[in-house]
Amino acid sequence: MTEYLPILNTIRLIIRELTDEDIQNVHELHSMPQTDEFNTLGIPETLLVTTELVEKWVAESQQHLRNSYVFCIQRKETSEFVGLIAISLGKINFRNAEVWFKIHADHWNKGYTTEALRSILKFGFAHLKLHRIEAGCAVENIASIRVLEKSGMKSEGMKRKNLPIRGEWKDSFSYAILAEDFFPITGKPRP
Template sequence: MTELNFSTERLYIRPVSEKDIENIHRLHSLDETDEFNTLGIPKDINETREIVEGWILENNKSHTFAIELEQENEFIGLIGIKLGKEKYKNAEVWFKLDSRFWNKGYATESLKRIIAFGFDELNLHRIEAGCAVENTGSIHVLEKVGMLREAHTRKLLPLKSGWSDNYGYAILSTD
């Protein structure tokens, strides 16, 4: 399989590798990034290593990418696209950025590129995303890239603060 590396105006997006484990562990351990995440803070770096190794093994059904600042080669977060059943030509996207890099347009920039990858290279018909109803940052990102809110699911997400409602978003290849 060809290496999937993408550049945007300011970012370099590439498949995660074992060299990212420490950066991913740090990202997953931040209270700010854990607030709306169902993964939870890993108990140690070995738990993070297992997660990353799983992502690497699943790279034909699910693509998990490291996001780096192009100029500085600095790891700032993760973005992923998980393919659904082939017949449905759909996938789900997700992202998680270090809070130091919030509100700078990086999530929007990387998500636009991954959505383009999904439609242009994976020939998907539909790309979905979900987020906690209180996660206004992610809501803004999803709406900025053209995703439409289609659902409000009650008490779906097991967050550290308790069960949270979820907004479901989607974008079609024809949008």
């Protein structure tokens, strides 16, 4: 039996689990040079490559003991595809995870990514009972750095040449947030 996950709602977004019906939107997202600039996945050669990736993510969502959750972000008002956001669990006894996101260029600079990330952080701490959530991004990726920091994540340093991007090794920043940072004494997420 698979775990039932509610749809995560924010003020402007619906964040739901990815399905096979999202393949075309994911393919368009992954095929955009501007969204691939700091991504290690690379641009898919064909729709089949994207289909296999999405089918893998959907199959993982059907597992009894899950290690990852990949979500589709949509605008509430129009149901328009905004992008992807995911949380991948680490070792059980560490109660940690890593988040990543990839947003369609048409939806940049509108606050959607920060809104979605805050919702995923809340999901991780409240639903998954995590202690720590991490993220990494290329040092040149100023937009992602802003999103991580606006979401309350703290920089913990730089990793040298650990990201393989288009045949080059790039440096990345490491970010993290603890449950106690996200839910201070009041028990409510910080704004």
